[in-house]
Amino acid sequence: MNIFGNTNYDITGKRKIAMLFSSILIITAIVAIFIRGFNFGLDFTGGTVIVVHFDEAVELEDVRTQLSDANYGDAVVKNFGSSRDIEITLPPIEEFTETATESPDSPQTGTDEAKLSNVILDILQEYDASARISKADFVGSQVGDELVEKGSLALLYAIFGILIYVTIRFEWRFSLGAIAALVHDVIIVSGVFAIWQVEFDLTVLAALLAVIGYSLNDTIVVFDRIRENFLSGRKADTETIINTSINQTLARTVVTSLTTMLVLFALYFFGGDLINSFAFALIVGVMVGTYSSIFVASTATMALGVSREDLIPVAKEGGNLDHIP
Incomplete structure (x- = not known):
């Protein structure tokens, strides 16, 4: 019909x-x-995307402030599915300067991208100790x-x-x-x-x-x-x-x-x-x-x-x- x-x-x-x-x-x-x-x-520009999970809901503005104070003011922060998960996008890095203090038992690897994700985690754990990385992706600019x-x-x-x-x-x-x-x-x-x-x-x-x-x-x-x-x-x-x-x-x-x-x-x-x-x-x-x-x-x-x-x-x-x- x-x-x-x-x-x-x-x-x-x-x-x-x-x-x-x-x-x-x-x-x-x-x-x-x-x-x-x-x-x-990220697929086209290159960079690093880190998804962080918290036990409780977090304020995005507080996370942005925490990252900005640690010289990561160019990070893009947004919710990822829920108010307890956030996605942090960082531009590509050519040379990585570590801003966190490493301990001998630190799980950081030798690559700049792995170090970056662990440094970001250290910064966020100062804000909320329950923070943990659930996903980290890196795409090169090339x-x-x-x-x-x-x-x-x-x-x-x-x-x-x-x-x-x-x-x-x-x-x-x-x-x-x-x-x-x-x-x-x-x-x-x-x-x-x-x-x-x-x-x-x-x-x-x-x-x-x-x-x-x-x-x-x-x-x-x-x-x-x-x-x-x-x-x-x-x-x-x-x-x-x-x-x-x-x-x-x-x-x-x-x-x-x-x-x-x-x-x-x-x-x-x-x-x-x-x-x-x-x-x-x-x-x-x-x-x-x-x-x-x-x-x-x-x-x-x-x-x-x-x-x-x-x-x-x-x-x-x-x-x-x-x-x-």
Whole structure:
């Protein structure tokens, strides 16, 4: 049952308004990316993340003050799942100068990162003796730079592969329309992260790749219906056929997006800090992807001049006489 009934919205008729709206969003996103930049997480910048557990709830401001007094004022302190667990992020260190006094029985190892985590623990135990480290991770700055490079290449490879796939399955105008929608989605989602300075880590990069796949799936459904309507022999003009096709798939597009959003909101509110950025990226991506599959992909394809003739193989003149000697 189609809960939307037999819709007949003039979607293609609003394409100029949609293109203006998309242009404003893209320009805003690009300006934000260049001016504000991304709040890269540890995966990309390198550094040390230490998760400390306390027996009782602690005040983050007290912990920040304790670390600042010990010359670690650049540490980022936030709760990690509960008020009794905190996550401390420290920038990369080139040379580590130990600020705590070591005893002969100290468990510290010879590496700077291990020493750093133990020094931080010593500082926090002066504030609360129940403090203990539950996790400590270190990523070198060189590894972070490599991840940025490989992550960018992954996005480019995905878009290039989609370009080839859609060209083979449909027609080159459809492929460019699909790519326009995907680039539109990635830029806007990235811009949202730049504007609100949400932490950008590897999970967000994975979310961007997932957004590309989700948006493409919606776009392919619409393109399939456009092709069917083109080949069905209807004599309507291109704009009418594309508008009809979008309306015929509108219920499926919207219902799929709404059910996906229910899961993503559950992940965002109840999944914890570890997947918070991932869920946020997907929430924004699904909303933008749904919009682009309705207004951007098909509109871009129509602007490139696609027509029924482009999808019908050209009949070879006299081809039905080839069997005659």
